[in-house]
Amino acid sequence: MAYDKFSVLKSTAVPLPIENVDTDQIIPARFLKATKREGFGDNLFRDWRYNSDDSPKRDFVLNNPIYSGKILVGGKNFGSGSSREHAAWAIYDYGFRAVVSSFFADIFKGNSLNIGILPVTVSPEFLDKIFKAIEADPKTELEINLPNQTISILATGEKESFAINGYKKHNMLNGFDDIDYLQAMKEEIKTFASHSMY
């Protein structure tokens, strides 16, 4: 699935100060039967977001109109549990382009990068600052600068650097995923295949 290029993202953020948010919460297993990649956003955090009669749960952050934006800020160990790629699809499909946390589960991080969500790992102290800033003012804007690999809280000017591997950074900047990368080297693949003995 092609996704939007990621360079500098300036946006308000949605705070989810919960630790160990697992992929079963992000997208419950019963929504995995679909044969398409669309529509997962509707079921993002389904059981936290809706009562069993499908009425919205008032106190869940996605149902609170004060908070909005393209950045989701989560607690430590975000995306743990089952390796389902659907979790990242749901977050992207809902409209988020970046998730900020002090620690990401490995597979979730890989899945996110591959479908166009930038996982930004910050120090626990900086994460705390972000949560406090949003709590004080829900309109707080964050800026994630991928070329410079920095994240800042615009109101206060506080800034931190984050790490990302060179290959994935290149892909994100260009809106490429692995499939695009491979499509771009088809000639090289063809040549290789023509020498293969099978």
Added chain:
Amino acid sequence: MSKVAGTLFDKVWDAHVIRKIEDGPDVFFIDRHFIHEVTSPVAFLGLQTRGIGVMFPDRTFATADHNTPTINQHLAVKDPLSANQLKALEENCAKYGISHWGLGNPKNGIVHVVGPENGITLPGMTIVCGDSHTSTHGAFGAIAFGIGTSEVEMVLSSQCIMQPKPKKMRITINGKLGKGVVPKDVPLYILSQISASGATGYFIEFAGEVFENMSMEGRMTVCNLSIEMGARGGMIAPDETTFAYLKGKEKSPKGEAWDKALAYWKTLKTDADAVFDMELKFDAADIEPQITYGTNPGLGTGISKKIPLASHVKDGEASYKKSLAYMGFAEDEKIIGKKVDYVFLGSCTNGRIEDFRAFASIVKGRKKADNITAWLVPGSHIVESQIKEEGILDILTAAGFQLRQPGCSACLAMNDDKIPAGKYAVSTSNRNFEGRQGPGARTLLASPLVAAAAAVTGVVTDPRELL
């Protein structure tokens, strides 16, 4: 420059890296791609959305297996979801020109059974499929592993995936297997020693006399279960046994191509001074017929032993107790003599001709126990024909058993072959997870010999007493 000594795994891996990405994964070329009805539809949809095609349709092979019924295959598939998936596979294969052995095709069967038996799987290849037991094909000295849906789409569109190279482990077992000890017991024994996560992050090479003396069917059973050890896959160096098995198979190279291939295959060995990231050694004499008692494949032991105390297993105490509670077992109980309700012979682990021969060797001249429901499911139509030709069917029929039609069946219970809640099944498949063989089903993984012994006695029985 002198060549650095390499392992079998290095040789095959390195020969398939098209590009090494600095600070990123390897671009890895895939020789053979297997697909089935369950994990392919979303990948095909992805191609459509992007407006791209299948790069090398003749490198992908499709079979229907996961969702298929194992009786009355000539009738329309009743479950609409299954029928839908089967139809999607058929249409996608027709659209992109991929060879498809669907239901009713004489070549149809479980993907990891039909690949090898038709010579599609060859030494030195890289092989992937959207099914974790793709590791089976490693028996031929191929690098074979399971992939996710995005990767299925990658392989269809570019014949490559992006992979960091795993670490290497060698498991060496020398000596001779005792009476009644068959290939399935070897990986179950390893699992009981290293646990279901003992090889996480590694690719295994199985080496030593035990594997050298094993048939191809046996080697497939071993490599099949490498994934249950947490490994990415497992492989065994090709040798005369491998070459003899492949000679004359439908898609094996012929004539000059065969000679050329053979010369290459003979180089596929780990060099004497090659280094592994981890080495484990076991002794064949320590292995007796195995059986699992818990809810992961690492929770198994010798059939004559008792269920271990919590303090003797690597799993945490709480999860171990939960596991035993699910099984309705207790610590320190004997496993022999436990009542069994179902016996399942089949799956890509033990659905080959040798497994049916082993099963028949015990039931011959005996009768199925009245309390047992037995599902005997060949891995493919070719296996099914062999069973008939070799007279095995007559032995089974005389003993009161019936043969079903090929498919994954009760291995994952996606079709109607579900073990009812609370019932005990001695199963020759690969996973004993909670609910794997049906909601509430209790699975004891074991060899075809142990399955046969249970089938004729109605309880867990040491097969050595019946041989």
